[in-house]
Amino acid sequence: MGSRKLLLLLMIVGLSQICRAQSPTYGVGRTPSPEEIQKWDISIGPDGKELPPGHGTAVEGSAVFLRKGCFTCHGEKGSNGPAPTLIKSDGKTKSPYPCLTPCVNDLNVMSLHAPYATTIWDYINRAMPLTKEGTLKPNEVYSLVAFLLYNNGVIKEDEVMDQQSLPKVKMPNRDHVGLAPEWKHGTPRLAGYP
Amino acid sequence: MNSKLSGRRKFLRDSAALVGLAAGVVPVADAQMSHTEATAAPAKETPKDNKECKDNKDLIAYGERSRYVKSVRIPVMERMSPDEFGMTFHVLSPLQDSVGMITASSLHYVATHRGSYIPDIDPAEHRLMIHGMVDRPLVFTVDELKRLPFVTRAHFLECSGNRARASHKNVQQSHGMTSCSEWTGVPLSLLLKEAGVQEGAAYVVAEGAETVKGATSLPLAKVMDDCLVCYGQNGEPVRPQHGFPLRLIVPGYEGIHNVKYLRRIKVVEKHYMTYNDYGHLADDSRVAALNRQVGPKSVITFPSGDQKLPGPGFYEITGLAWSGSGAVKSVDISLDGGQNWTPAELRSPAYPMAHTRFGFNWKWDGKECVIMSRCTDELGTVQPSRAEIAKYWDKPNTADLQIRGLDNSIFPWRVAADGSIHNGLA
Numbered sequence A: 001m002g003s004r005k006l007l008l009l010l011m012i013v014g015l016s017q018i019c020r021a022q023s024p025t026y027g028v029g030r031t032p033s034p035e036e037i038q039k040w041d042i043s044i045g046p047d048g049k050e051l052p053p054g055h056g057t058a059v060e061g062s063a064v065f066l067r068k069g070c071f072t073c074h075g076e077k078g079s080n081g082p083a084p085t086l087i088k089s090d091g092k093t094k095s096p097y098p099c100l101t102p103c104v105n106d107l108n109v110m111s112l113h114a115p116y117a118t119t120i121w122d123y124i125n126r127a128m129p130l131t132k133e134g135t136l137k138p139n140e141v142y143s144l145v146a147f148l149l150y151n152n153g154v155i156k157e158d159e160v161m162d163q164q165s166l167p168k169v170k171m172p173n174r175d176h177v178g179l180a181p182e183w184k185h186g187t188p189r190l191a192g193y194p
Numbered sequence B: 001m002n003s004k005l006s007g008r009r010k011f012l013r014d015s016a017a018l019v020g021l022a023a024g025v026v027p028v029a030d031a032q033m034s035h036t037e038a039t040a041a042p043a044k045e046t047p048k049d050n051k052e053c054k055d056n057k058d059l060i061a062y063g064e065r066s067r068y069v070k071s072v073r074i075p076v077m078e079r080m081s082p083d084e085f086g087m088t089f090h091v092l093s094p095l096q097d098s099v100g101m102i103t104a105s106s107l108h109y110v111a112t113h114r115g116s117y118i119p120d121i122d123p124a125e126h127r128l129m130i131h132g133m134v135d136r137p138l139v140f141t142v143d144e145l146k147r148l149p150f151v152t153r154a155h156f157l158e159c160s161g162n163r164a165r166a167s168h169k170n171v172q173q174s175h176g177m178t179s180c181s182e183w184t185g186v187p188l189s190l191l192l193k194e195a196g197v198q199e200g201a202a203y204v205v206a207e208g209a210e211t212v213k214g215a216t217s218l219p220l221a222k223v224m225d226d227c228l229v230c231y232g233q234n235g236e237p238v239r240p241q242h243g244f245p246l247r248l249i250v251p252g253y254e255g256i257h258n259v260k261y262l263r264r265i266k267v268v269e270k271h272y273m274t275y276n277d278y279g280h281l282a283d284d285s286r287v288a289a290l291n292r293q294v295g296p297k298s299v300i301t302f303p304s305g306d307q308k309l310p311g312p313g314f315y316e317i318t319g320l321a322w323s324g325s326g327a328v329k330s331v332d333i334s335l336d337g338g339q340n341w342t343p344a345e346l347r348s349p350a351y352p353m354a355h356t357r358f359g360f361n362w363k364w365d366g367k368e369c370v371i372m373s374r375c376t377d378e379l380g381t382v383q384p385s386r387a388e389i390a391k392y393w394d395k396p397n398t399a400d401l402q403i404r405g406l407d408n409s410i411f412p413w414r415v416a417a418d419g420s421i422h423n424g425l426a
Helices: A002-022 A034-040 A058-067 A070-074 A117-127 A138-151 B002-023 B035-040 B142-147 B171-175 B188-195 B220-226 B275-279 B285-292 B386-392
Strands: B088-092 B110-116 B127-132 B138-141 B151-158 B178-187 B203-208 B215-219 B228-233 B247-249 B262-268 B297-302 B313-322 B328-334 B356-364 B369-377 B412-415 B421-423
Touching: A034 B127, A058 A070, A058 A138, A117 A138, A117 B275, B127 B188, B138 B142, B138 B188, B142 B228, B151 B228, B171 B297, B178 B188, B178 B313, B188 B220, B188 B228, B188 B262, B203 B220, B215 B220, B215 B275, B297 B328, B297 B369, B313 B328, B313 B369, B328 B356
Parallel strands: B127 B262
Antiparallel strands: B088 B110, B127 B138, B151 B178, B178 B228, B203 B215, B203 B262, B228 B247, B297 B313, B313 B356, B328 B369, B369 B412, B412 B421
């Protein structure tokens, strides 16, 4: 009995030590609710675990592209507009607009250049359309991504994009992206570079 | 009181006399003159010719510069601001007029993600959230952040677009996308320790509150090393064009990582390939490394393009040097297009990842020459020539050589026999 009491006491002391070690130093700031975090969290990683429920197809995306006025900046066919190229052009028509710096053209269309389809979802959802950023519904974003991927020859016309399918899309540039090596304090930016 | 005043007047009269004597003219002292006006007065004018500013408004509430000082930022040549959508893209700092090591906030270069408007953020409404792979997600108001231990440090920023081309006429065009400020804020490591970073975390995603919610992936190692969540710039709140009320400073990293209007830090397990990351994708990890951190770099700001030396004689060559890897150790000057190098003097403190001002005594003989500066940082890394960079990539060293990653190549100014200064790449 005595030893059990001692063990309990040790456990309590031990637990309080752990709590102390992990407790914040300053106690400034408040704890956000899970709902608050979810509402703010628009970062969609390559695994797509933050993707919201929803779905869309290329045909639906084509309608959204018109309804939301995307074509006015990006061109009717997703190219040759004043804003960056979204769909690789047929190469026959010359754009009347200079390529806006930083230039996105047939060579680096996002749907062919991005290593993950989640990047396209994240980009459209946070930053489009111009002046109404962040107002698209999840179904509209899924549809637009499907529309762009289909028209760039990455997925089939009837493929449905949703939480499960979108992160699994094998992007053409997936294996051709180089990430910078691990960063360490006090090292030159690239060993061997003059 | 009277004796004090008369003493001050005597001092003013004497100092005015000194100025007059120095210029070889007989001074006419005026007891109403201020000391500054006396010393600054053109020698041939009587002090009465100096106009006075009748309006005391900015003397009392918020100071303006002299109306005779005209130095301003200009839009980058490659994309006008405002652009066809009415948005500001990249705006260049007038380095040709720079003195010292700090850039005035109002002249600090500005770059926006894809072209944007400046958000009008009420600091009382602004929040910074820290979440993801942490034990305790946290939300801070700006006032709460100001309660925490802070640091003040000088750091430069530089945009990846800061690459000299043969078409550039002056140093504002060729190098104007770098500036240096004194930044004040809370170390991000402090906030992350407060939240308790979990095992397996390797990156953070930092996000801004502007319309496009610009976001960037940063290695956790860098974030824990020296990144700052800043509310102060050059002795006042960070200006709206630079990220008011909060911005991230990532010392030595390319400008885009220094997220403005910072509203969220998400701790994650891998590179998130998000908004800003996409624009900086590289097909080669070497290029990714060269894109990420600024190498040792320098440029001569006087004499520089579009300026003209009135004739042979003494001039102080001066300029700025910086490195993303640490402090500037030394700067060398060449007066013969890079064949011979002589040490310059560092004329300001050399802080890590900060602009450092250098000076070099020069007696110009009136002959055409090519002048250059070369920076060596505390790691001993030397600013490379274009020839060395071309050799590294096994490319011919031509005028249109496209330098991969951030361009930190040595830059030449050609001094013509008439004293005019020209881009040495042209």
